[in-house]
Amino acid sequence: MPATTPPVSLALPALDRTLSPYTGLTREHWCAYADYLLRSAHRYASDDHANLHLPGANSAYGPRSDSLEAFARTFLLASFRIKGDPAGTGWIADWYAQGLDAGTNPANPDRWPTPGELGQAKVEAASVAVGLALTRGLLWNKLPQRVQEQLVAWFETVIGEEYPPINWVWFQIVVETFLASVGGRYSDEDIDAGLAVHDSLYRDHGWFADGPERAYDHYVGWAFQVYPQLLQLMAPEDPRVKARAKLDGDRLADFLDDAVHLVGANGAPLIQGRSLIYRFAASAPFWSGQLLGNTRLSPGVSRRAASGILDYFVKRGAITDDGLLSIGFHGEFPGMKQSYSGAGSPYWAAKGMMGLALPADHPAWTAVEEQLPVEVSDTRRLLAAPGWQVDGTVADGVVRIRNHGTDHANAGVAVADSPLYARLGYSTATFPDLEPESLDNAVVLVDGDGKLTHRTGFEYLGQQDVDGVSVGISRGTLNWIAFDPDAGPDHGSGAKGTATPGPEVTVVSMTRGAVELRLLRVRGTELAVEGRLRIGGWPVDAASGMVSEVRPVPGFGVPLTDLGIWRRDGPHPMGEQLTIPWMGTSGAAIDGDYAAVVILSSTGSAEAGTIRHLPGEGFEFAGGTVISLADALEFLSR
Numbered sequence: 001m002p003a004t005t006p007p008v009s010l011a012l013p014a015l016d017r018t019l020s021p022y023t024g025l026t027r028e029h030w031c032a033y034a035d036y037l038l039r040s041a042h043r044y045a046s047d048d049h050a051n052l053h054l055p056g057a058n059s060a061y062g063p064r065s066d067s068l069e070a071f072a073r074t075f076l077l078a079s080f081r082i083k084g085d086p087a088g089t090g091w092i093a094d095w096y097a098q099g100l101d102a103g104t105n106p107a108n109p110d111r112w113p114t115p116g117e118l119g120q121a122k123v124e125a126a127s128v129a130v131g132l133a134l135t136r137g138l139l140w141n142k143l144p145q146r147v148q149e150q151l152v153a154w155f156e157t158v159i160g161e162e163y164p165p166i167n168w169v170w171f172q173i174v175v176e177t178f179l180a181s182v183g184g185r186y187s188d189e190d191i192d193a194g195l196a197v198h199d200s201l202y203r204d205h206g207w208f209a210d211g212p213e214r215a216y217d218h219y220v221g222w223a224f225q226v227y228p229q230l231l232q233l234m235a236p237e238d239p240r241v242k243a244r245a246k247l248d249g250d251r252l253a254d255f256l257d258d259a260v261h262l263v264g265a266n267g268a269p270l271i272q273g274r275s276l277i278y279r280f281a282a283s284a285p286f287w288s289g290q291l292l293g294n295t296r297l298s299p300g301v302s303r304r305a306a307s308g309i310l311d312y313f314v315k316r317g318a319i320t321d322d323g324l325l326s327i328g329f330h331g332e333f334p335g336m337k338q339s340y341s342g343a344g345s346p347y348w349a350a351k352g353m354m355g356l357a358l359p360a361d362h363p364a365w366t367a368v369e370e371q372l373p374v375e376v377s378d379t380r381r382l383l384a385a386p387g388w389q390v391d392g393t394v395a396d397g398v399v400r401i402r403n404h405g406t407d408h409a410n411a412g413v414a415v416a417d418s419p420l421y422a423r424l425g426y427s428t429a430t431f432p433d434l435e436p437e438s439l440d441n442a443v444v445l446v447d448g449d450g451k452l453t454h455r456t457g458f459e460y461l462g463q464q465d466v467d468g469v470s471v472g473i474s475r476g477t478l479n480w481i482a483f484d485p486d487a488g489p490d491h492g493s494g495a496k497g498t499a500t501p502g503p504e505v506t507v508v509s510m511t512r513g514a515v516e517l518r519l520l521r522v523r524g525t526e527l528a529v530e531g532r533l534r535i536g537g538w539p540v541d542a543a544s545g546m547v548s549e550v551r552p553v554p555g556f557g558v559p560l561t562d563l564g565i566w567r568r569d570g571p572h573p574m575g576e577q578l579t580i581p582w583m584g585t586s587g588a589a590i591d592g593d594y595a596a597v598v599i600l601s602s603t604g605s606a607e608a609g610t611i612r613h614l615p616g617e618g619f620e621f622a623g624g625t626v627i628s629l630a631d632a633l634e635f636l637s638r
Contacts, residue, residue: 020307033310034080050067051064057327071124072128076351079357083357085359169197173231177231180235204385214409217406225285226288233292249293271329275338278351329574335573374397374398375397380465389404389472402424417436418494438580442455444536446584453479454494456494462638466510473509503522515622531588532585534582539580546600548599549597552595560596
């Protein structure tokens with residue numbers, strides 16, 4: 001449905017460098033962006049406001065699902081605005097009141113599909129329920145009884161429904177908790193079962209896996225650490241909610257201690273995991289900590305992180321000229337569409353605006369912005385649950401992770417690598433190559449037909465700190481995968497297919513700042529298909545100002561005698577040309593140990609000394625730290 005009203009203009013106040021010395025953004029800026037997004041989306045609404053027919057691609061669930069999704073997700077944003085400023089947002093409440101009526105009216109031929117009829121409606125019902133709970137006094141209580149009854153009947157179709165054991169369990173929990181609060185039917189068994197699944201997915205120090213696999217990503221922050229806090233706002237007197245308050249609050253505080261180290265100085269979040277089209281939803285956990293004070297981060301740091309993330313995206317084209325959120329990362333990039341993505345999907349970015357639910361006099365809005373950790377000094381952090389070692393460098397403001405614990409699979413599974421999970425490295429300055437077979441942060445073999453192996457299903461062997469150098473270790477069989485075109489939709493995991501095993505490879509990442517010493521031990525080449533070894537570096541855009549290098553380590557192990565730079569000309573989510581440097585063997589790999597130095601830095605900020613091999617002694621990092629040869633060989637032998 002084309003828009004029939006003129007485009008909306010965006011009017012922003014002047015930047016405030018006194019209150020917000022790093023971003024200049026204040027609550028007024030956040031409100032302006034929120035209202036701009038709402039008014040722009042409303043231009044594509046049906047006359048009864050129930051369905052928003054945004055331009056763009058449809059999801060696998062079809063246009064009825066997508067138009068509901070657009071309503072529900074913009075309503076979630078609207079509810080944050082209403083709760084934080086009830087006196088100034090009557091126009092928003094009135095607009096959505098009409099849609100809530102029409103969307104749940106059984107006599108309306110364009111009514112919404114119920115959660116009992118359509119799986120995706122289960123997701124969107126949660127946003128509607130949260131929104132109604134947060135705006136109870138201004139919206140729900142003022143709806144006619146007929147409309148309230150329609151909504152209750154629509155919500156009640158979730159009772160007894162099956163939900164996959166991932167973050168989806170929260171969609172049933174919040175809907176049935178809302179039903180309980182308004183006198184509707186609900187199931188204690190459903191709620192208790194959902195909370196049990198949630199707790200079963202808890203791993204360590206605030207981290208959740210999004211399901212039984214090694215699936216660690218932004219869903220930890222914008223789902224598992226958001227809904228427990230929203231539940232406390234929705235039903236503060238519910239015995240279940242009260243009993244969980246400290247547990248959920250402590251977990252959130254632990255997670256935020258890690259999460260703040262994953263934001264770059266330019267505001268970029270870690271670019272890893274599925275659903276990156278939700279963009280500044282990555283701000284959500286920082287606001288979540290402020291909602292009820294479940295954070296050790298100061299209000300100034302929390303807002304710095306959240307405003308930095310919003311600012312990063314709005315400066316890079318996330319909002320189109322029509323005031324809409326497109327499928328993409330910076331600007332529109334259709335290649336990021338997943339099977340469940342439709343034109344309304346990017347509006348889960350609304351979660352990143354949850355801070356608007358806080359009133360203007362809350363410390364999160366009145367405190368002066370403070371620096372992020374990576375703006376203060378170089379940072380190092382070991383994250384045990386996802387198996388990440390974090391290195392942030394103050395010289396360029398970039399945060400990098402080296403990944404030995406996450407692949408959206410389980411140990412021993414032989415499937416293709418998921419580009420957003422299985423790479424050896426991710427950062428706040430590079431976008432992963434979206435092809436499953438890639439040299440992007442890779443250790444691969446290349447067969448005679450040019451096919452590359454995959455590492456998914458590796459065994460995570462741990463991490464540790466050695467005199468200021470972070471170490472992560474993993475081992476697994478490298479597999480060539482012949483893809484099965486009928487293996488099903490992409491929900492994050494790598495594609496299935498027939499596996500041809502290659503040799504076993506142990507990978508050790510020793511990191512300090514921008515530099516990684518990547519050690520390999522290859523075993524079993526005589527029993528496997530021959531392949532040339534390739535050690536791939538970071539994927540950088542030619543215009544990004546970032547430098548990606550792979551350098552030899554003379555004197556250690558089997559020599560690497562071949563090198564090159566892989567290029568792809570054409571748009572990607574952050575630019576127009578992707579390049580990846582690599583080193584490897586000119587012939588078939590043999591059993592033995594190999595080493596390379598892998599660097600990601602901004603232009604002019606690479607460490608001059610990088611890493612030297614000291615024969616018989618070990619490896620010397622810049623600054624003089626030496627990792628002994630005995631330690632290095634022990635890591636390779638685990």
